[in-house]
Amino acid sequence: MSELIDHTLRGSWTPSGAAAAPLSAHALRWLRERIGLVEESTPAVPASLLDVPESALGEAVRAELADVVGDQHVLTEVAPRLGRAGGMSYTDLMRRRTGSELAVPDGVVLPADPEQVQRVLDVCVRHDVAVVPFGGGTSVVGGVSALCGGKAAVIALDVTRLDQLVSIDPVSRIAVFQAGVRAPEAEAVLASHGFTLGHFPQSYERATLGGFAATRSAGQASAGYGRFESMVEGVRLATPAGDWRLGAAPASAAGPDLRQLAVGSEGALGVITEVALRVRPAATEHQYEAWVLDGWQAGADAVRALAQAHALADVTRLSDVDETEVQLELAGGIKARALHTMLRGRGVVEPCMLVLGWEAASRAELKQRRAATLQVLRGLRSVRLGRKAGEAWRANRFAGPRQRDALLDLGVCVETLETATRWSAVSDLRSAVRSAVVRAIGVDRKAPIVMCHISHAYETGASLYFTVLAARDSDDPIAQWQRAKAAAGEAIAERGTITHHHAVGADHLPWLSGEIGTIGVDVLAAAKRAIDPTGILNPGKLIPGREPA
Amino acid sequence: MSELIDHTLRGSWTPSGAAAAPLSAHALRWLRERIGLVEESTPAVPASLLDVPESALGEAVRAELADVVGDQHVLTEVAPRLGRAGGMSYTDLMRRRTGSELAVPDGVVLPADPEQVQRVLDVCVRHDVAVVPFGGGTSVVGGVSALCGGKAAVIALDVTRLDQLVSIDPVSRIAVFQAGVRAPEAEAVLASHGFTLGHFPQSYERATLGGFAATRSAGQASAGYGRFESMVEGVRLATPAGDWRLGAAPASAAGPDLRQLAVGSEGALGVITEVALRVRPAATEHQYEAWVLDGWQAGADAVRALAQAHALADVTRLSDVDETEVQLELAGGIKARALHTMLRGRGVVEPCMLVLGWEAASRAELKQRRAATLQVLRGLRSVRLGRKAGEAWRANRFAGPRQRDALLDLGVCVETLETATRWSAVSDLRSAVRSAVVRAIGVDRKAPIVMCHISHAYETGASLYFTVLAARDSDDPIAQWQRAKAAAGEAIAERGTITHHHAVGADHLPWLSGEIGTIGVDVLAAAKRAIDPTGILNPGKLIPGREPA
Known part of the structure; x- marks a missing residue:
């Protein structure tokens, strides 16, 4: 954990012992040409130079919290507080790198179990202290910013000591975990049960x-394993109103599905302390390969055909022409040129890469499912690139954040946006976001790269995930991105959901009432008042304009 | 519609021109032996003899409602009001047959479109009139009982004039329908689009x-097509707080999924006026067949294996020994005996019938999917009965309500119960419900038949659907069933959800807070207050103890 705090504090994802994924000389040259790279190094301001306010956590509260969790688990020193001062958005990282506008919690409290979480909330209600639930700290939408919401103080409630498998039911294939278990730890313990x-x-x-x-959340293999909410059989929350458990059966008609209110509640309606999750036999076999479609529309049509035929690979990821180009150039330009020549020879003018990955518990199952995918794909005009490119994607699939660190070091403005919409609106939405971002931050400089992929496909529509690369405006890098975000948000809100898997947090608040209606906002606010009447839970997130100022 | 009202009024499902599905002499004999049939005919009390109170709908309200929907669409005569006096539970039907305890609405209002529904609600808010949304009137949980909730009057808001296809997006495979479209009408119009x-x-x-x-709701082919809520892309509701639209994308992380609050809201949080639904290519091929497993546990294990291998047939329906016996005996005893002999010859002692049905857009697809199912099934000890028994089930799949009418005519207490739970609890739950019902209504008479099937299976668990057949207690038939329901409810609530697809209505209220917690009830009540501050919407349903008395 100390390592986590350390590198979080530095405004980067990359562990302190490691280098950010370095860029090749070719990649650097190419980037400079494309976006007019500023290339100014922006290391983090040392913590000792940051102007971190004193903790506002009073001694009485501190003592009561220590009574609950133990003295060593109430931290008010600067380092652990800075380690929970926001998440991993470009804005969050730049704030840490520049030391400006940092919202730092007054303390960090680390309960050991659901009962302690409940008692911490009880203390915080009594003393009117705001509570920001904090897990991996990976929010990219301001979801873990230490906003005070007019309270006396604000703590980060770090749940990572809730790290236990509670129970496993292999017949029903349900595992109950405490909420602070990290994904790799969950996979490790599940693997030991098969x-x-x-x-x-x-x-x-x-x-x-x-x-x-x-x-x-939605994972890269959501086409096969489903979005996280589809895995949630049950959920337990600590709330100011008490302990709340949901999930009596796999499916129910006992009124609205309140699990789907708890899932997505972003710490504003309770602190999730346990989740009962549907699990599946461990995948012992995998195969990833890359294909190329000619042009965005052909690619999107192919993914749609796969989704509607229920023949998606577990990972199904279509990159547009720009993202395909960036992937190839950042990987090394020579291969990219050879590939383009090959593809042109086969009549492909606008290569869009499609990564397909199957995960299975046996080779036979994998072959069967792959055959179903290829049966659909072969009816379309597509070129198979093979397993090397697919496995390369798999090997690097968690490298994005580290690569971003390298780009941040180089003075690149790099951030992502995501949404989802119906198939019939997918291409219009993609164009609209690209135009909006270019108009917003492409003036007086080289146009930013706005690349896009589909990584989550449904029968009725798909997600669109954008990555923006632009030369950083060194005068006001945060305002530069905020212009892009605002413009993209407007384009998205007219055509789809404001977020497909990043959540609302603080950053998407302006668009929520457009999406769920003022009635929807009123319903969320009413639910919050019922659960959290004094509004201590994650103020300034999820519910627009309903928190005390 | 007049036909609907007429037979609803008679306390039966069967259209007035048709006979209730008659029972064979063999079936009658067998029933008499098994449950000690009373065989007293209980036709409905003629409407003219019922003591229906005068409509409490004041002339001013009536006029305002007529202004909105047209004079001919505000009905205050006895017949249409009786036609909406409750749903289709055994209790509802017996109330109509005996004429006792009927809750009759003060009027029936039939708006033509979502805007008229909205304006009707506005009138009802102003005049403090309770509103019971009424579609097909098929609730078996008291969901459409005309409870007044302390209001000046209560109307049935009949939505069946909202019968239009609003739009269809064949690329995204989404059809938007008005809420009053009946299922067969929806299928007909969809079929014309393929x-x-x-x-x-x-x-x-x-x-x-x-x-x-x-x-x-969950349909018989839910294993293939999903529960209804999984088909809902979007929903529009008229509410006292105004028009509310939800569903910007197939999937979203924009906070809690409020579609899943609207779905299951049972008219208490708004009147659903439109639904955007995921559709699929019309099935042109189908194949239904029956298999037999030896004993409940072997059968449940087989369905679990199919669900966990993602190899369920679209219809997958396992009957326990009792239900298998009843199906065979009611169909004709000679075949049943021959079958038993054959099965015993193959070592099957406790035959449990498994109906499997595939629906597909092509023969090739059907064969492929059937092969996947059979691959799993063949690894288990099972006997194939063949297509005749499977197609017989398909031919009769909507006949249950008519068969129930015949049984009601014969003096049988016949009703259903349903729940769902994890696989590891399925068999215990089944035993517990059977014992509870037998103990509650089997005293001093022959034991009732409590038969059970699994018709909705998931990776983590399954539904259990019980049908109870007992000799009617002619002294107090409703109290007889209420004893069974209460006992079964307790057994269910300890082990699963109080309802898998019948909803809460009025009848499941006693168990809701046990399932979703007092916090869950408070959240629903808070949502209701935000949407329906004066509580006009479907009082006495869904939310326990939160309605004005």
């Missing part, structure tokens, strides 16, 4: 199961 | 799409 969760978002290495549930 | 919904609950012939959504 199971897997199959949830592999890019935050995998750090994020916790509770965080996945709180934010409606 | 699509199907694939939702075939036993209420299919009468029920409306809005009702499916309001109650989290």
Whole structure:
């Protein structure tokens, strides 16, 4: 954990002992040409130079919290507080690198079990202290910013000591975990029972199961294993109103599905302390390969055909022309040129790479499922690149955050945006976001790269995930991104959901009432008042304009 | 519609022109032996003899409602009011047959579109009139009882004039329907576009799409097509707080999934006026066949193996020994005896019938999917009975309600119960319910038949659906069933959900807070206050003890 705090504090994902994934000379040259790279190094301001306010946590509260969790688990020193001062958005990272506008919690409290979480909340209600639940700290939407919400103080409630497998029911294939278990730890313990969760978002290495549930996470293999909420059989929350357990059966008609209210509640309606999760036999076999479609529309049509035929590979990921180009160039330009020549020879003008990955408990199952996918794909105009490119994607699938660190070091503005919509609106939405971002931050400089992929496909629609690379505006890097975000948000809100798997946090608040209606916002606010009447839980997140100022 | 009202009024499902599905002489003999049949005919009391109170709908309200929907669509005569006096539970039907304890609405209002529904609600808020949304009237949990909730009057808001396809997006495979469209009408219009919904609950012939959504319905082919809530892409509700639309994308992380609050809201949080539904290519091929497993546990294990291998047939329905026996005996005893002899010859002592049905858009697809099912099944000890028995089930799959009418005519107490739980609890739950029902109503008479099937299976668990057949207690038939229901409810609540697809209504209220917690009830009540501050919407349903008395 100390390592986590250390590198979080530095404004980077990469562990302090390791180098950020370095860029090749070719990649650097190419980036400079494409986006007019500024290439100014921006290391973090040393913590000792940051102007961190004194902890506002009073001695009486501190003592009561120590009574609950033990003195050594109430931290008010600067380092652990800085370690929970926000998440992993570009804005969060730049704030840490520049030392400006950091919202630092007044203390960090680390309970050991659900009962302690409940008692910590009880103390915080009595003393009017805001509580920000903190797991892996990987929010990219301001979901773990230490906002005070007008309270006397704010603590980060770090759940990572809730790290136990509670029970496993191999017949029903349900595992109950405490919420602070990190994804790799969950996979390790499940593997020892012959199971897997199959949830592999890019935050995998750090994020916790509770965080996945709180934010409606979707992993890279969601086509095969489902979104995280589809894995949630039950959930337990500590709330100011008491302990709350949901999930009596796999499916129910006992009124609205309140599990789906708890899932996605982002710490504003309770602190998730346990999750009961559907598990599957451990995948012992895998095969990843890459294909190329000619042009975005052909690619999107192919993914749609696979989704509608129920023939998606577990990982199904279509990159547009720009993302395909960036992937090839960042990997090394010579191979990229050879590949382009080969593809042009086969009539492919606008190569869009499609990564397909199957995970299975036996070779026979894998072959069967792969055959179903290829049966659909072969009816379309596609070129198979083979396993090398597919396995290369798999090998690097959690490397994005480290690669981002390298880009941040080089003065690149790099951030992601994501949404989902119906198939009939997918291409229009992609164009609209690209135009909006270019207009917002491409003025007076080289156009940013706005690349896009589909990584989560459904029968009725798909997610769109954008990565933006631009030369950083060194005068006001945060404002630069905020312009892009605002413009993209407007384009998205008109055509789809404001977020497919990153959650609302603080950053998506402006668009929530457009999406769920003012009635929806009123319902969430009413639910919050019922559960958290004094509003201590994660103020300023999830529910627009309903928190005390 | 007049026909619907007429036979609803008679306390039976069977249209007035038709006979209730008659029982054979053999079936009658067998029933008499097994449950000690009373065989007293109980036709409905003629409407003219019922003591129906005058409509309490004041002239001013009536006029305002007529302004909105047209004079001919505000009905205060006895017949249409009696036609909406409750649903289709045994209790409801017996109340109509005996004429006692009937809760009759003060009027029936039939708006033509979502805007009229909204305006009707506005009138009802102003005049403090309770509103019971009414579609097919097939609730078996008291969901459409005309409870007044302390209001000045209560109307049935009949949505069946909202019968239009609003739009269809064949690329995204989404169809938007008005809420009053009945299932067969939806299938007919979808078929003309080459699509199907694939939702075939036993209420299919009468029920409306809005009702499916309001109650989290599950159809007989749910293994293939999913529960109704999984088909809901979007939903529109008229509420006292205004028009509310949800569903911006197939999947979203924009906070809790409020669609899953609207779905299952049972008319207490709004009147569903439109639903956007995922559709699939029309099934042009089907194949149904029956298999036999030896004993309940072997059968349940087989269904579990199919579910966990993702190899379920679209319809997968396992009957326990009792239900298998009843099906055979009611179909004709000679075949049953021949079958038993054959099965004993093959070592099957406790035959449990497994109906498997595949629906597909091509023969090739059907063969492929059937092969996947049989691959799992062949690894188990099972006997194939063949297509005749399977197709016989299919031919009769909506006949249950008519068969129930025949049994009601004969003085049988016949009702169903359903739940769902984890696989590891399925067999214990089945035993517990059987014992509870037998203890509650088997005293001093022959034991009732409590038969059971699994018709909805998931990776982690399954539904259990019980049918109870008992000699009717002619002194107090309703109290007889209420004893059984209460005992079964306790057994269920300890081990699973109080309802898998029948909803809460009024009848399941006693168990809801045990299932979702007092916090869950408070959250629902808070949501209701936000949406429906004066509590006009379907009082006395869904939310325990939160309605004005």
